[in-house]
Amino acid sequence: xxxxxxxxxxxxxxxxxxxxxxxxxxxxxxxxxxxxxxxxxxxxxxxxxxxxxxxxxxxxxxxxxxxxxxxxxxxxxxxxxxxxxxxxxxxxxxxxxxxxxxxxxxxxxxx
Amino acid sequence: xxxxxxxxxxxxxxxxxxxxxxxxxxxxxxxxxxxxxxxxxxxxxxxxxxxxxxxxxxxxxxxxxxxxxxxxxxxxxxxxxxxxxxxxxxxxxxxxxxxxxxxxxxxxxxxxxxxxxx
Numbered sequence: 211x212x213x214x215x216x217x218x219x220x221x222x223x224x225x226x227x228x229x230x231x232x233x234x235x236x237x238x239x240x241x242x243x244x245x246x247x248x249x250x251x252x253x254x255x256x257x258x259x260x261x262x263x264x265x266x267x268x269x270x271x272x273x274x275x276x277x278x279x280x281x282x283x284x285x286x287x288x289x290x291x292x293x294x295x296x297x298x299x300x301x302x303x304x305x306x307x308x309x310x311x312x313x314x315x316x317x318x319x320x321x
Numbered sequence: 322x323x324x325x326x327x328x329x330x331x332x333x334x335x336x337x338x339x340x341x342x343x344x345x346x347x348x349x350x351x352x353x354x355x356x357x358x359x360x361x362x363x364x365x366x367x368x369x370x371x372x373x374x375x376x377x378x379x380x381x382x383x384x385x386x387x388x389x390x391x392x393x394x395x396x397x398x399x400x401x402x403x404x405x406x407x408x409x410x411x412x413x414x415x416x417x418x419x420x421x422x423x424x425x426x427x428x429x430x431x432x433x434x435x436x437x438x439x
Binding site: 212242243245247253254255256257260261266298300302304307308309310311312313314315 | 357359366367368369372380381382383416420421422423424425426427428429430431432
């Protein structure tokens with residue numbers, strides 16, 4: 211069971227918009243930056259969003275992130291078939307045993 | 322461009338020690354950042370294992386801490402993972418990564434599948 215909670219799956223048609231939620235607590239999302247990772251089938255995860263809403267160089271502005279309280283959201287607009295992947299949120303957990311934690315992952319299907 | 326590459330046995334016997342090495346190119350480990358290991362069991366999500374700084378500061382996943390050893394070899398620009406007393410539950414793809422403190426994991430290796438056999 212993951213520390214952060216994500217929906218197992220989301221789906222939408224090409225060209226549409228989708229959002230993926232990530233819920234945590236005050237020891238992790240509530241007091242630390244959230245990052246998002248895209249994992250295409252058979253590949254390593256790739257940094258998509260960092261510091262809640264910043265995009266690394268090369269990531270299109272179709273991808274966006276936001277955070278409010280102990281929850282974060284990844285948004286993807288103008289969906290493409292190439293966006294079909296697993297998406298993970300991650301953050302630092304500042305509890306007694308400080309460590310990185312992830313969500314269980316969300317499978318995005320572009321219908 | 323920072324690149325990371327995992328290496329090590331793909332098959333380990335139960336109760337033995339899993340050993341992996343991550344070779345880094347395009348960036349000197351001794352220059353900074355944290356370096357760590359993350360694993361992904363088949364058809365499951367990501368699990369962070371451990372991180373180490375260039376100076377040797379470490380953070381461990383509490384559930385794995387008693388079995389994990391991490392070390393840095395700055396002369397060869399590598400860092401290594403040892404996981405002792407493995408069981409079938411340790412079968413996973415193991416990724417090495419560059420970790421920007423508590424901020425983000427910005428570079429990942431391609432991953433290596435380690436299977437624990439009985």
